[in-house]
Amino acid sequence: MKVQLVFILLSCANSIFTEFQFDLKSISTVIVSENETVTLRCDITGNEEVAWYHLNSTYMLKLLISAQKTRMVKSLPVYYNVDKSRFILRPDSEINTAEFTINNINGDNLGLYFCGTTAKPAQMHFNNATRLKFKGKSEGTTPDE
Ligand SMILES: *[C@@H]1O[C@H](CO)[C@@H](O)[C@H](O)[C@H]1NC(C)=O
Numbered sequence: 001m002k003v004q005l006v007f008i009l010l011s012c013a014n015s016i017f018t019e020f021q022f023d024l025k026s027i028s029t030v031i032v033s034e035n036e037t038v039t040l041r042c043d044i045t046g047n048e049e050v051a052w053y054h055l056n057s058t059y060m061l062k063l064l065i066s067a068q069k070t071r072m073v074k075s076l077p078v079y080y081n082v083d084k085s086r087f088i089l090r091p092d093s094e095i096n097t098a099e100f101t102i103n104n105i106n107g108d109n110l111g112l113y114f115c116g117t118t119a120k121p122a123q124m125h126f127n128n129a130t131r132l133k134f135k136g137k138s139e140g141t142t143p144d145e
């Protein structure tokens with residue numbers, strides 16, 4: 001089964017039109033429980049910026065957190081975070097993986113997560129989605145099988 005979604009991402013100065021196609025088999029599912037902590041990983045080798053997006057049950061794609069590598073020292077400072085009390089983004093020691101942690105998961109956090117990386121500005125590429133799901137329950141967030 002193939003699903004095609006078209007997202008329009010608005011950035012401050014210009015609008016980026018991203019056409020997006022994925023195979024549902026490429027989505028990995030992570031079963032979580034209420035109030036749990038989960039960490040999602042994104043390969044950022046060779047990239048400068050990383051951002052995590054969430055597609056909620058009303059098809060709104062929302063930027064959650066983003067960060068950019070520094071050139072001099074090995075670090076990945078976060079420069080945007082919609083929920084500083086629960087969202088953490090940190091790199092592995094080699095700055096090749098961005099680890100996105102969500103604390104105290106609630107029902108609003110279920111759904112599809114995408115990490116995007118950029119090597120150059122205005123060139124965002126998305127990896128395969130990850131679905132967060134409560135055990136046994138269908139959470140109503142589509143695309144669903
Ligand atoms: C996405 O999933 C497909 C199918 O499982 C796989 O072939 C591909 O390598 C994955 N892409 C990334 C960036 O992980």
Ligand SMILES: *[C@@H]1O[C@H](CO)[C@@H](O)[C@H](O)[C@H]1NC(C)=O
Pocket residue numbers: 034035
């Ligand atoms: C999750 O935390 C909230 C607030 O502390 C609490 O009311 C609720 O019972 C907790 N749920 C579970 C399944 O532990």
Ligand SMILES: *[C@@H]1O[C@H](CO)[C@@H](O)[C@H](O)[C@H]1NC(C)=O
Pocket residue numbers: 056057058059060062108
């Ligand atoms: C989905 O996200 C949008 C934008 O953040 C928000 O306005 C809307 O209420 C959300 N829908 C649900 C069901 O949470």
